[in-house]
Amino acid sequence: MTSSHRRGPRTADVSSAVESAAEVLTALWDRTQQTSKTRVSPSQMQALAIVERHGQINLNGLAAELDAIPSSASRLCDRLQAAGLLTRAASVHNRREVMLALTRDGRALLAEIGRNRHQALARILADMSPAGREALFTGLSEFNEAVTLADADESWERHA
Structure with missing residues (x-):
């Protein structure tokens, strides 16, 4: 590890800040989701997002991504x-394989919630200084890259 990676805030302090930010973002996500006319639970929202990401997915694939048993995923899809x-x-x-896809209303709901989230984040980010936004952008970009690398070698499972 280079010396530039050793300077700066302690890892524990950054970890606490990330946890706090995750809690705030989760609350923001829930709040923006509830502004929609169509109410869905967090697990339903997760299922819709997975189906959107794949375009189409079979029920077993959805269950695997939800870390649920197929019968539970099937009941979720029923709703x-x-x-x-x-x-x-x-x-x-x-x-014999059941394929799942979003309807026009499903796509519209995800688009509406996405717009609501974007607007809420934009309002918060507008209150930050340009330097703060730049630091956040740089830090989140590096964080995403580190997560991608960890996912590639699955080392995060050994550290959890």
């Missing part, structure tokens, strides 16, 4: 389908 946010269809490759 999303009943709300008109998700569709299910048999796979063209394997009729």
Whole structure:
């Protein structure tokens, strides 16, 4: 490790600051999600985001990404389908496989929540100094890179 990585705040202090920021962001995410006309639970929101990221995903894939058993994921999808946010269809490759996709309303909900979050963050960031925003941008960029590297070698599991 280079000496430039050793200077600065203690790792424990930065870790505490990241935890605090994560709590604030979680509260902000929940608050912006609740401003929507269509209310969904955090687990439903997570499922919608996973389906959006994949375009289409089978039920077992969704369950794996949610770290849930397929029957629980299926019940979650039942509620999303009943709300008109998700569709299910048999796979063209394997009729026993159920494929999930967002409906137009599901995509619109995610877009609305994304806009709400962006606006809320923009208001907060506008209150920061330009130097503070630059430091935050640089720090978050490095943090994301470190997480990506940790995910690549799965070393984070050994340190958790």
